[in-house]
Amino acid sequence: MNARLWNPRNWTLGLCGLCGFTIIASLFFGSTQIELRESLAGLLGQSTSDINTIIQTIRLPRALLAACVGAGLGASGAALQGFTRNPLAAPGLLGFSACAALGAVLALYFGVSKLVTPAAIIFAFAGAVAMTVFSRRKPGASGLVLVGIGIGALATAVTGLMMNLAPNPWALSELVYWLMGSLKNADLPDVMFAAPLTLLGLGLLLLSGPALRVLGMGEDTAQSLGISVSRTQLLVVTGCALCIGSGVAVAGAIGFVGLFIPHILRFVVGPDEAWLIPLSALGGASFLVLVDMGIRITAGPGTPLYLGIVTSLIGVPFFLWLAWRQS
Amino acid sequence: MISLRNISVKFGETFAVQDVSVAAEPGEFIALVGPNGSGKSSFLKSAAGLIPHEGSSNLASNRRIRAKQLAYLAQNATASGEHKIQNIVALGRTPHIGSLSRLTDVDSQIVKAAMEKCGVTKFKDRVFKTLSGGEQTRVHLARTLATDTALLLADEPVTALDPYYQLSVMEVLREASNEGTTVIAALHDLSLARKFCDRVWVMNSGRLVADGPPDETLTPKVLREVFRITPEGEIAR
Numbered sequence: 001m002n003a004r005l006w007n008p009r010n011w012t013l014g015l016c017g018l019c020g021f022t023i024i025a026s027l028f029f030g031s032t033q034i035e036l037r038e039s040l041a042g043l044l045g046q047s048t049s050d051i052n053t054i055i056q057t058i059r060l061p062r063a064l065l066a067a068c069v070g071a072g073l074g075a076s077g078a079a080l081q082g083f084t085r086n087p088l089a090a091p092g093l094l095g096f097s098a099c100a101a102l103g104a105v106l107a108l109y110f111g112v113s114k115l116v117t118p119a120a121i122i123f124a125f126a127g128a129v130a131m132t133v134f135s136r137r138k139p140g141a142s143g144l145v146l147v148g149i150g151i152g153a154l155a156t157a158v159t160g161l162m163m164n165l166a167p168n169p170w171a172l173s174e175l176v177y178w179l180m181g182s183l184k185n186a187d188l189p190d191v192m193f194a195a196p197l198t199l200l201g202l203g204l205l206l207l208s209g210p211a212l213r214v215l216g217m218g219e220d221t222a223q224s225l226g227i228s229v230s231r232t233q234l235l236v237v238t239g240c241a242l243c244i245g246s247g248v249a250v251a252g253a254i255g256f257v258g259l260f261i262p263h264i265l266r267f268v269v270g271p272d273e274a275w276l277i278p279l280s281a282l283g284g285a286s287f288l289v290l291v292d293m294g295i296r297i298t299a300g301p302g303t304p305l306y307l308g309i310v311t312s313l314i315g316v317p318f319f320l321w322l323a324w325r326q327s
Numbered sequence: 328m329i330s331l332r333n334i335s336v337k338f339g340e341t342f343a344v345q346d347v348s349v350a351a352e353p354g355e356f357i358a359l360v361g362p363n364g365s366g367k368s369s370f371l372k373s374a375a376g377l378i379p380h381e382g383s384s385n386l387a388s389n390r391r392i393r394a395k396q397l398a399y400l401a402q403n404a405t406a407s408g409e410h411k412i413q414n415i416v417a418l419g420r421t422p423h424i425g426s427l428s429r430l431t432d433v434d435s436q437i438v439k440a441a442m443e444k445c446g447v448t449k450f451k452d453r454v455f456k457t458l459s460g461g462e463q464t465r466v467h468l469a470r471t472l473a474t475d476t477a478l479l480l481a482d483e484p485v486t487a488l489d490p491y492y493q494l495s496v497m498e499v500l501r502e503a504s505n506e507g508t509t510v511i512a513a514l515h516d517l518s519l520a521r522k523f524c525d526r527v528w529v530m531n532s533g534r535l536v537a538d539g540p541p542d543e544t545l546t547p548k549v550l551r552e553v554f555r556i557t558p559e560g561e562i563a564r
Contacts, residue, residue, distance in 0.1 A: 085407070214421050216407035217470075223377050224401075225421040225474070226394030271409035 008275035011268075015282035019067060022286045026063040026293040027055055057187060059296075065186040066292040066307075067285040068198045069251045070261075072243030074284020075277050077258030078265075079205045082212035082273035083236045084141040090259035091244045094145070095152025097255075099127030100248035102155040102162075105175055109162045116178075117193060117249040124245025127151050128237045139230040140219050144237070181252035181308025183292050194246040201242030202281055208235040209274030216273065254308040256315030257284050263322055287311075328352050329374070329397075329478050329509055334382035336369045336533075343369035344380070345533040351511065351526075353477065356504035358520035358541075359513040361530035362554060367513040368402060370530065371480045374511070375399040386478075394422035397478040398471035402513075403487070404464070408456030412466050415455060416442050419473030438473045445469035445499055461492030468499055479503060481512040485519065497523045517545055517554075529553055 028039035034051055041047040042055035073091060080089040091097050103123025107115040130151050135143035159179075166172035211232040214222045219229050247254070262280040269279055288307070291314065295305045329351050336344040344366040351357055359367050373380035376393050387393045398419070406415050419441065420434045430438070442448045445465045450458060458466065464484060471479055481500065485493040493516065501523050504510045511528075514520050520527055520541060527544040529537035531553045537544040550556050551563045 210421075214418055216410065217415070217418065217467075218401060218405050220372065220377050220401045221399065221404055221467075223390070224375050224394065224397070224399035225418065226391040227421070228390060266409075271407050272414075273407075 006269075008269055008272060008279065011265075011279055012275070012282065015279060015286065019282050019286045019289070022289040022293070023063045023067055026066075026289055026296075027059050029293050030054070030059060030296045031299050061188050061191050062183050062186045062292060062296070063289050064191045065183055065194060065250055066288040068191070068194045069183075069247040069254060070257060070284035070286070070288030071281040072198045072201060072247045072284070073254060073257040073288070074261040074280035074282075075202050075205045076240040076243045077284075078262035078273070078276040078280035079208055079212065079236045079239060080258075081262055082276065083208070083215065083232065084145050085216060086141065086145060087263065088259070089145065090256075091240055092253075092255055092258060093152065094148030094240075095127055095131070095150075095155060096124060096148075096240050096244040097248055097253050098152040098155035098159070100124035100245045101179060101253045102159045104178065104248060104252070105159050105162050108175055108178060109166065109171070117190075120249035121197070121245040123155075124241045124248065127155065128241035131237055132234065135233070136230075139233045144233060177306070178252050179308075180306035181254040181311075182304075182306045183251050184304060186250065190250045194250045197242050197246035201239045201246070202278075204235050204239035204242065205277050205281075208232050208239065209277050211235075212273035212277075216271075252306075252308060254288070255312040256319070257288060257311050260315045260319045260322070261287060263319070267322070328385075329511075330385045331374055332383045334370065334373055334380055334384070336366070336373050336378060336380045338369075342533045344373060344530075347382075347530075347533075347535045349528060349535065349538065351509045353509055354504055354507050355526055356501055356510045356524045357512070357526045357528060358524040359511055359528045359530065360515070360517060360520055360545075365530040365553075366533040367530055368482050369533075371399070371482050371511070371513060375480050391422065394474070396476055397480060398474040398476045400467055400471045400479070400481040400484055402482040404467040406455045406463075406466075409454050411451070412447055412453055412455065412458070413438065413442065413451040415466055416447070416451075416469045416473050419470040422474060437475055441469040441473040441475075444472060444502065446495070461488045461496075464488060464492065464496060465499070468496060472499075472503060477508060479508050479510045481510070483513050483515065486515055493519060517550075521545060 027043060028034050028036050032054060038047050038051055039055055042051040045052050076091045080094055081087060100120040100123055103119035104116045107119040131144060131147050134147040163172055163175050166175060211227045214225055214227050223229060261284045262276055265276055265279045265283050291310050292307055295307060295310060332348045334344055334347045335342060347370060361367050372378045375397060386396050417430060417438045420430060420438060424430060424434060442451060445468050447466050447469050450462060485496050497519055500510050500512055524541060527541050528535055529544055529549055536553060537549055547558045550558055555563050557563050
């Protein structure tokens, strides 16, 4: 591979292109065959009303939402792995997803499905606040990992309790399906809700990038170079809460993307934490758009595949292969 | 110069450092010696402003300003294993460039000079984890020199190194002090302290018990009472 050509900036451009390409491709692939020309016309509202509806209210929101959620997951994973200097750190492990999911499950349990979205965001933030408070004595990698895993375990346990207490099988199955993660109900208001929050979160994570690069030398060294560990932790935790909270709110819990996308990119692009965050955002977005497109194409008459299940099924073997290669 | 007054560090109820007052002039190379647990590391960390402590210091309390005043070489300093040496050394410029801007030509020159001084230029494109412990220490030394500060604090920079690297690291530190940097290095090897340093600070149980040139501080009495050894290098009984 030509090192000069494949520098992080060109990777970023390339992944931007891939991400845009997957979003456009997902407009004209689906269970209904629509010609490329027709789909583009539908995007602009210039086609038949059926096609306009399919493109504008189903395919476009789904693709955009998949990109938002994937970008948030990828960037959060890269930032958490950089901050904790732990390859296993991911929004799923550190409790962000579990807290957001708990909020949504509580809203579903009490039958106020309108509140699912705000509850997921609020609980993601409550988790972030709890992580900050409990690790305030000693902010930094070891504190955040322990507290994050603890809070995640608690949220998972309470989620389990809600399922345990579900009044009937239908309520239970609603919770279970929701937890599997899906974009099947995506609409434009979801996008309008999730995109600004995700962008804000991505902004915070990007800001933390240069500090994460210095933190790779350990917390004492980074502090001696003028980096504030607690301020960096606040940026990372708040950024993750925004990205993951909004993602879970609109799509449910989607596993493994935050863990393995940064790993793949670290493997191909190199270890620079400041570049890995935007690259993982683009990689995560492209991946999730592709997977969701695959789900839409293969959708048949039965229960459609759930996005979170598919990402885990793809992610886990890949992750094992990576672990095996490294050892 | 650096002046620290009545520095104390408390871990719970016990004092790791108790009421230490010291001052050092530009260009001095000072060995900070003392048995394990005598408070050397805690003292250096408090001087660098890394841990909470009591007492006063003439260094800035603002984190970012202080980072331009002193460089700190941690004990067993590490780095992300996949990073290239020149990028790690360049991180030493962090206090001067702000986190979102890039290295200027001047910065790059300073980084280059620091790598040259520490003899790591030949590794500049290798990744950190492929270097030996001695080479890694010199990379971190280059990183601290690249910060280009008036004060350099090094916590046991030579403890884990073979004799060649011990001498070469001490030589780099000596040279930095000859150029006007105040260097304070925690050391275990008293003969290195005698050979290279202008002054020795002896710590015992968190207190400063001797301060002066090596001949006046590393006396048989101090060796016996503080280090529990004889001048011949036997255990004092």
